[in-house]
Amino acid sequence: MGSTKFQESKGTKLTKSSDSSLLLDLPSEKVNEPAEDFCRFEKDKTAFHKMTHLEPHNIRREKILEKYPQITKLFKKDPYTIIWVFFIHLIQLYFCSLIRFYEFSWISVFLLALMIGAIFNHGLFVLIHDITHFNCFKTPTQNKIWAIFANLPQIIPSAIGFGRYHKDHHTFFGDILHDPDIPTEWEIKAFNTWYKKLFFMFFVPLFYGLRPYFKTPKKPSNFEIVNFIACVIYAFTIFHFFSIKAVAYLIASTWFGLSINPVGAHIISEHYEFYKGQDSYSYYGILNYLNFNVGYHVEHHDFPNIPWSKLPQVKKIAPEFYENLPTIGSYTLILLKYVFESSMGPWSRIIINSYSSIMDKDN
Numbered sequence: 426m427g428s429t430k431f432q433e434s435k436g437t438k439l440t441k442s443s444d445s446s447l448l449l450d451l452p453s454e455k456v457n458e459p460a461e462d463f464c465r466f467e468k469d470k471t472a473f474h475k476m477t478h479l480e481p482h483n484i485r486r487e488k489i490l491e492k493y494p495q496i497t498k499l500f501k502k503d504p505y506t507i508i509w510v511f512f513i514h515l516i517q518l519y520f521c522s523l524i525r526f527y528e529f530s531w532i533s534v535f536l537l538a539l540m541i542g543a544i545f546n547h548g549l550f551v552l553i554h555d556i557t558h559f560n561c562f563k564t565p566t567q568n569k570i571w572a573i574f575a576n577l578p579q580i581i582p583s584a585i586g587f588g589r590y591h592k593d594h595h596t597f598f599g600d601i602l603h604d605p606d607i608p609t610e611w612e613i614k615a616f617n618t619w620y621k622k623l624f625f626m627f628f629v630p631l632f633y634g635l636r637p638y639f640k641t642p643k644k645p646s647n648f649e650i651v652n653f654i655a656c657v658i659y660a661f662t663i664f665h666f667f668s669i670k671a672v673a674y675l676i677a678s679t680w681f682g683l684s685i686n687p688v689g690a691h692i693i694s695e696h697y698e699f700y701k702g703q704d705s706y707s708y709y710g711i712l713n714y715l716n717f718n719v720g721y722h723v724e725h726h727d728f729p730n731i732p733w734s735k736l737p738q739v740k741k742i743a744p745e746f747y748e749n750l751p752t753i754g755s756y757t758l759i760l761l762k763y764v765f766e767s768s769m770g771p772w773s774r775i776i777i778n779s780y781s782s783i784m785d786k787d788n
Contacts, residue, residue, distance in 0.1 A: 445476075449485065460752060461754065465768045466701050474698055481705075488746070503733070506556060509548070509717070513578070517542070524668065552575055554591070557572055557584065560732040572584040577659040580663075580675045582653040583652075608636070616770060625771075629689070685760070694753045694759045697763065708754075708756065723747060727739065
């Protein structure tokens with residue numbers, strides 16, 4: 426079934442070929458229904474959806490800058506990231522003190538982590554994401570040091586490693602091997618039923634954290650070693666002053682924030698193919714206030730050097746590049762769709778071969 430036939434059944438006219446990215450050839454009319462309502466279309470559940478278009482965000486960036494050069498005024502460092510990291514750090518220390526003072530039960534510790542702590546530690550993850558794009562301080566070294574500091578309340582050392590591999594996600598977007606965000610073929614075979622996908626969602630931090638080291642492993646850098654040591658020392662410090670339950674609270678907050686809590690559903694919503702032919706998706710809902718605008722993900726890939734606080738202005742300056750694109754309506758529904766909708770799974774990703782000639786030359 427071609428994408429045009431499917432989408433016309435929903436009353437949407439498109440000015441694109443079935444081979445092209447929606448990000449490059451925008452729908453001629455606004456798609457009012459959420460993108461997740463379109464996820465049922467013909468798919469090969471044993472392979473990714475391979476398309477022939479070039480990396481779409483680079484092309485869009487050139488088009489937008491040609492028409493709206495004033496967007497370059499948004500290419501500024503954001504000092505508010507420093508304040509937010511400090512604030513969340515203090516909040517998590519406050520909850521650690523409550524756990525010790527009131528002698529929380531283990532059930533209370535994990536409920537607190539699921540309902541509240543997950544929001545704060547996930548917020549740190551989003552801020553780390555922005556810091557590793559060097560959108561906070563002027564120099565890479567300053568940004569890396571601050572990313573390590575932001576990583577401390579999460580306990581699990583990941584900031585520097587995430588930044589190194591996340592750079593490949595932008596550089597080789599959609600490449601089956603070098604984009605660490607693309608699942609492995611093993612994942613396609615392993616997580617092909619609702620209960621297996623539910624298991625995957627509980628362990629997303631593990632799979633997303635380890636996947637790059639299996640696909641394209643890099644030698645650990647000195648900053649990664651420092652990151653690891655700093656988090657270990659911090660964990661022992663929390664244990665000494667606030668008890669093992671406080672350490673468990675921080676680890677659980679990190680885990681829940683990136684797995685089953687709706688604030689972390691953007692991990693699934695950003696690039697899984699809910700609407701046929703669309704590589705990336707934005708979410709403009711209320712959770713952006715808790716998630717530091719991570720929902721503006723198409724805008725972020727178009728301009729990764731614009732800090733989180735300025736991303737909504739991109740859409741305001743260049744609305745015609747964004748307003749007709751299908752968007753994600755609900756993070757909670759995304760989690761349910763991904764787990765229980767049989768058409769969705771690890772295979773629901775678009776891969777492109779724009780880099781094949783480059784990789785062959787390097788090899």
